[in-house]
Amino acid sequence: MRILVVDDQAVARQFIEKILKGWGHTVYLAENGSKAWITLLSVTVDMIVTDWMMPEMNGLELCRKIRSAGFDKYIYIILVSARDTQQDIIRGLEVGVDDYITKPVNTEEFRARIEIGERIVGLEKKLHTRHAEIERNYYQTIQMFTNLIEVVDEELGGHCKRVAKLCLRLAKFYPDVAQEDLPVLEAAGLLHDIGMIGLPKEIVSKKRAEMNGDEKKLYMSHPVQGEIILKEIEFLKPISILVRSHHEQVNGRGYPDGLKGEEIPLLSRIISGASIYDSLVKKWKIPMEDIPGRLQQQRGYQLESDLIDYLLEINLENIHKEEEKNYYKITLDELKEGMVLTSNVRMKSGALVFPALTELTNHGIEKLNDYRKLDCIADTVCVYKFQPGQAGRKDENTIGINV
Numbered sequence: 582m583r584i585l586v587v588d589d590q591a592v593a594r595q596f597i598e599k600i601l602k603g604w605g606h607t608v609y610l611a612e613n614g615s616k617a618w619i620t621l622l623s624v625t626v627d628m629i630v631t632d633w634m635m636p637e638m639n640g641l642e643l644c645r646k647i648r649s650a651g652f653d654k655y656i657y658i659i660l661v662s663a664r665d666t667q668q669d670i671i672r673g674l675e676v677g678v679d680d681y682i683t684k685p686v687n688t689e690e691f692r693a694r695i696e697i698g699e700r701i702v703g704l705e706k707k708l709h710t711r712h713a714e715i716e717r718n719y720y721q722t723i724q725m726f727t728n729l730i731e732v733v734d735e736e737l738g739g740h741c742k743r744v745a746k747l748c749l750r751l752a753k754f755y756p757d758v759a760q761e762d763l764p765v766l767e768a769a770g771l772l773h774d775i776g777m778i779g780l781p782k783e784i785v786s787k788k789r790a791e792m793n794g795d796e797k798k799l800y801m802s803h804p805v806q807g808e809i810i811l812k813e814i815e816f817l818k819p820i821s822i823l824v825r826s827h828h829e830q831v832n833g834r835g836y837p838d839g840l841k842g843e844e845i846p847l848l849s850r851i852i853s854g855a856s857i858y859d860s861l862v863k864k865w866k867i868p869m870e871d872i873p874g875r876l877q878q879q880r881g882y883q884l885e886s887d888l889i890d891y892l893l894e895i896n897l898e899n900i901h902k903e904e905e906k907n908y909y910k911i912t913l914d915e916l917k918e919g920m921v922l923t924s925n926v927r928m929k930s931g932a933l934v935f936p937a938l939t940e941l942t943n944h945g946i947e948k949l950n951d952y953r954k955l956d957c958i959a960d961t962v963c964v965y966k967f968q969p970g971q972a973g974r975k976d977e978n979t980i981g982i983n984v
């Protein structure tokens with residue numbers, strides 16, 4: 582083990598150092614709590630053997646500081662002191678000391694105490710490794726499902742990823758959402774529409790009002806289908822519950838269970854808000870300036886008032902971000918003569934069509950559209966809002982683009 586020995590008396594320090602080294606441990610030394618703390622910031626140790634009474638920072642203060650710092654790795658602490666009343670021992674245990682040994686140190690007793698500590702440090706390490714393994718499996722499983730959604734339906738995959746990000750932004754408005762809820766919320770955002778992967782694309786892209794009875798029934802089965810897919814994996818059960826409820830409405834007219842208001846899990850309500858916002862912007866292409874009106878229609882109907890307010894705030898932030906950007910991402914149909922490309926435009930094969938900073942002519946735009954008809958070029962390009970070198974001044978040619 583790596584053991585830090587803390588004692589203000591050089592003789593005592595060297596005595597313990599010699600014993601511990603003799604038992605095969607690596608030893609670090611510090612002459613008081615403050616020096617020990619500095620050592621801990623640069624060295625990882627398994628155990629600390631510390632004196633109680635020391636100048637600057639005593640053993641109890643050091644222990645308290647270590648416990649409240651919440652190091653990732655547990656440090657086993659043995660307090661060594663001439664103080665041995667029951668009250669002294671209780672004081673030590675209260676600040677997080679693991680074991681207590683009285684001075685003068687009896688070598689055999691000391692060895693037994695160190696071995697107890699070593700067993701606990703070993704168990705803690707195993708637990709830590711197992712926990713890391715479980716965590717890795719958890720994230721790999723979520724990643725696998727996320728990839729699956731994206732492979733089956735790229736658009737749906739993009740929606741799920743954006744919803745997960747938006748959920749995390751929304752969560753900041755809710756003091757009731759604890760830090761440890763965030764990974765669950767993010768995963769549920771990523772997987773909320775996994776039940777859609779079996780649905781025909783023509784149904785997914787329709788508005789609810791345009792669906793016939795059977796299509797509506799099929800579409801409305803996706804939260805339950807999602808729950809069925811996820812709940813088989815034990816550690817995804819909490820996520821499956823949120824997925825089931827992401828189409829519930831605060832007025833009780835949602836599905837599948839017709840839950841009302843706070844009967845709907847808070848995290849599901851957040852996913853619902855994020856999903857509605859993303860669909861308005863990306864699927865139905867509502868300009869961000871028109872989003873407030875659309876959101877207000879949902880107040881107290883699909884979404885609760887607070888959530889609407891938070892989405893409005895986020896929408897405003899998004900509008901400001903768009904305004905700050907010096908470029909538009911637009912389709913080839915929206916190109917106009919005089920626009921300037923921000924980056925190279927290449928064919929799907931990689932061949933260069935136009936380099937960055939090319940000012941487009943009508944002939945150039947026609948060329949790009951011809952390539953698109955042959956499906957050898959992407960549908961969108963980025964053009965400057967302002968001519969490069971003239972930041973702050975709008976280029977007349979680009980005004981009026983609806984992004």
Ligand SMILES: [Fe+2]
Pocket residue numbers: 773774803827828856
């Ligand atoms: Fe959904």
